[in-house]
Amino acid sequence: MKVDVTLAPDPNIALYPSTFNLITFTALILATQSPRISRKGAKIKALAIGLTLMMLVEVIHGLFQVLADFGVGHALEVMYAAQIGNQYFLPFGLWLVFVYIDVFRRAGAHICPICGEEKVGIIEHIKTKHGEKALKREDVRTMLEAHKSINVVERLHLLVETANRLRKKLELMLNRKKE
Incomplete structure (x- = not known):
């Protein structure tokens, strides 16, 4: 058949x-x-x-x-x-x-899950624009977990910025004492 x-x-x-x-x-x-x-x-x-x-x-x-x-x-x-x-x-x-x-995103740039802006220093952006509490939001934590490298690089960057601010404050205090 x-x-x-x-x-x-x-x-x-x-x-x-x-x-x-x-x-x-x-x-x-x-x-x-x-x-x-x-x-x-x-x-x-x-x-x-x-x-x-x-x-x-x-x-x-x-x-x-x-x-x-x-x-x-x-x-x-x-x-x-x-x-x-x-x-x-x-x-x-x-x-x-x-x-x-x-x-074609810039290297190191990430999109803020809250406002949608593209920033290189995403953790610093979230802290300054949305406040410290915003880092505890679920969508922010999910984004940070998905990009673990953000935490290491940006925390080092924040650490350097904090050290520079402390150094400037210390220099100002020392200059005031000398006067």
């Missing part, structure tokens, strides 16, 4: 290259675990903006495809540019736009 199985796309369902680009862009945004895009509503905002732009480029592609069929000059070039841009650039380009800050 022989059974012929043919795997072919359903001709009633139209799949365009932009269909797969929408899937690629959506997957990239949903899979991104960076702090900025993981905030509440940021992924939905990124998807809304990105998918809208991609569909707009697809509409431009379709419009110029019709114009090219009627022989309008340079419509074919615009159509191909829109198709190539939508196929290759937009899914990854838009994703990079949304995660640029996290992908």
Whole structure:
């Protein structure tokens, strides 16, 4: 008994290259675990903006495809540019736009879990801007635990700063005694 199985796309369902680009862009945004895009509503905002732009480029592609069929000059070039841009650039380009800050972050910079600012001295920033009690918050402790190297480097930095402040105070006290 022989059974012929043919795997072919359903001709009633139209799949365009932009269909797969929408899937690629959506997957990239949903899979991104960076702090900025993981905030509440940021992924939905990124998807809304990105998918809208991609569909707009697809509409431009379709419009110029019709114009090219009627022989309008340079419509074919615009159509191909829109198709190539939508196929290759937009899914990854838009994703990079949304995660640029996290992908190309300065060395040693971390994002404050309270206010979202990017700072090099995150512990000092949290202490000065949000107070000592903020270091005991759950989200701050989670961030510090995830980045153990922050504690060592920044504590050394804080230790040096404290030593410098104490040295200056001591010098002032010695200068006052001499006078």
